[in-house]
Amino acid sequence: MKLVQISDTHISRLGGTTNENLAKIVGLLNEQLRPDVVVHSGDVSILDPDEGGDREAARELLAGIQAPLRVLPGNHDVGEPGDAPWAGIGVTSERLAAFRSVFGEDRWVDDLGEWALIGFNSEIIGSGLPEEQEQWAWLESLGGRLDGRPAIVFCHKPIWSPTAAVSSASLSVAPEAVARLESTFASIEVQAFASGHLHRFALGERRGAHTVSAPSTAFVHRGHEDLLGPGVSELGVVEYLLEDGAAAPAFRRVAWLEDAEPMTIPAFAASAQALGVTI
Numbered sequence: 001m002k003l004v005q006i007s008d009t010h011i012s013r014l015g016g017t018t019n020e021n022l023a024k025i026v027g028l029l030n031e032q033l034r035p036d037v038v039v040h041s042g043d044v045s046i047l048d049p050d051e052g053g054d055r056e057a058a059r060e061l062l063a064g065i066q067a068p069l070r071v072l073p074g075n076h077d078v079g080e081p082g083d084a085p086w087a088g089i090g091v092t093s094e095r096l097a098a099f100r101s102v103f104g105e106d107r108w109v110d111d112l113g114e115w116a117l118i119g120f121n122s123e124i125i126g127s128g129l130p131e132e133q134e135q136w137a138w139l140e141s142l143g144g145r146l147d148g149r150p151a152i153v154f155c156h157k158p159i160w161s162p163t164a165a166v167s168s169a170s171l172s173v174a175p176e177a178v179a180r181l182e183s184t185f186a187s188i189e190v191q192a193f194a195s196g197h198l199h200r201f202a203l204g205e206r207r208g209a210h211t212v213s214a215p216s217t218a219f220v221h222r223g224h225e226d227l228l229g230p231g232v233s234e235l236g237v238v239e240y241l242l243e244d245g246a247a248a249p250a251f252r253r254v255a256w257l258e259d260a261e262p263m264t265i266p267a268f269a270a271s272a273q274a275l276g277v278t279i
Contacts, residue, residue, distance in 0.1 A: 001113050003240040004035040004067075005154070007196030008074065008216035011061060012046040012267035013053030018218040019061060019267075021257045025217050025237065026064040028254060033239065037112055038067050039119065041196035041214055042074025042156030044103065047087075047271040049078050049095045054271075055102045070110065071103040072119050074156040074197060078106075081127040081174055087277045091123050096131055107135055109142060115242050116146045118188075122155040122195070125181075126174030136180075143187030150189045150245045158195040158213060160206060162229035171198075171227065182207065191247040192240070201238065201251040202231030212249045214238045219262050235259050 006025060010018045029038060040062065045054040055077075062069060078099050079091035100106060106121040120139060124132040159181055161172040173181065185193075185207075192210040199221045202213040213231060220233040235257040241248045262268045263279050272279055 001115065001242040002033070002035045003037050003039065003112065003117070003152070003242060004029060004033055005039050005041055005194055005212070005214045005238040005240070006217055007041040007214040008043040008199055008218055009040070009058065010043055010046045010076070010216070010218040010268065011054060011058035012271065013051065013057045014267040014270060015057075016267040017258050017260055017265045018046065019057065021217045021235070022061050023064075024257060025254065026061065028237075030064070030066045033252075035067050035239075037110070037117065038065055038069045039117065039154050039194075040069065040071040041154050041194065042072045042122075043076045043196065044071060044074065045077050046268055047076050048275055049076060049089060049098070051271070052098065055098070059102050070108060070117070070119055070154075072154060072156055073099045073103075073106050073121055073123055075123055078121075078123050080123050080170070081125060082170065086170065087275050089275075091127050091129065093129055093131060096121075096124070096129075107138060109145070112242070114149055114245070116149045116151040117154070118142065118151050119154040122157040122159075122173050125177045139181075139184050142184075146188060148189060150191045150247070152192045152194060152240065152247055153185065153190055154194045156195060157197045158211065159193055160211065162198060162202070162213070163227060191245075192249060194238070194249070198228050198231070200228060200231035200233045201236065202229060203249060203251075210247060210249055212238060215251065217254070217257060219260060219265070219268075
């Protein structure tokens with residue numbers, strides 16, 4: 001079985017580089033990689049979770065993927081938790097509802113042969129929203145529902161901070177929730193914990209499972225290695241071969257994607273200006 005993870009597409013209603021890159025990824029998936037399933041690990045929209053036109057543009061592009069597709073929300077899709085969210089955009093029930101209306105549920109468990117694929121919403125962990133409590137109840141029920149099958153767990157922000165020196169809800173899941181998540185997943189045979197958000201590929205190990213940070217298809221974050229930790233700052237996707245109960249993740253660099261500095265992308269700069277932020 002083959003699974004492909006894409007992430008951080010940052011699609012805009014205005015078109016441009018990020019949209020063109022995703023269109024190339026759709027062609028790669030359909031014509032060469034031909035996976036059994038595709039997972040998008042969040043930040044579908046370019047920056048602003050309240051811009052419905054960006055969601056619709058992303059929906060139209062993603063509809064071209066021929067394989068079954070699951071989509072998770074990122075902070076730029078629904079906002080984020082914490083006392084100081086980026087640009088003041090906190091996660092809300094209204095933003096969650098807007099995401100779900102276009103991309104479906106923000107948590108799910110799917111069968112892929114003898115495997116279980118689990119997706120959950122990292123952006124409500126620590127939010128105090130009713131949806132967070134519903135998700136905790138759902139997560140803590142999974143161990144009894146999977147019948148011992150190996151699983152891959154997907155979310156937008158990594159569960160564990162990429163660097164020991166920095167731990168905050170802007171980089172990873174709210175630190176105070178990590179122990180509870182670890183306890184929840186201890187009853188599941190997790191082979192890989194996969195996330196996005198950092199715009200770089202990194203492969204590690206935690207609790208006997210791979211930790212996988214997926215690259216972006218839109219742009220990379222340069223000059224932040226002290227925050228983001230070691231990894232490969234290039235555009236691409238992650239392929240997973242699932243055989244004999246083991247997952248083998250691998251970075252696939254996609255050389256024909258255009259890698260531009262974010263603020264040189266007109267659609268990105270326009271969205272940032274509308275939000276009143278400087279990147």
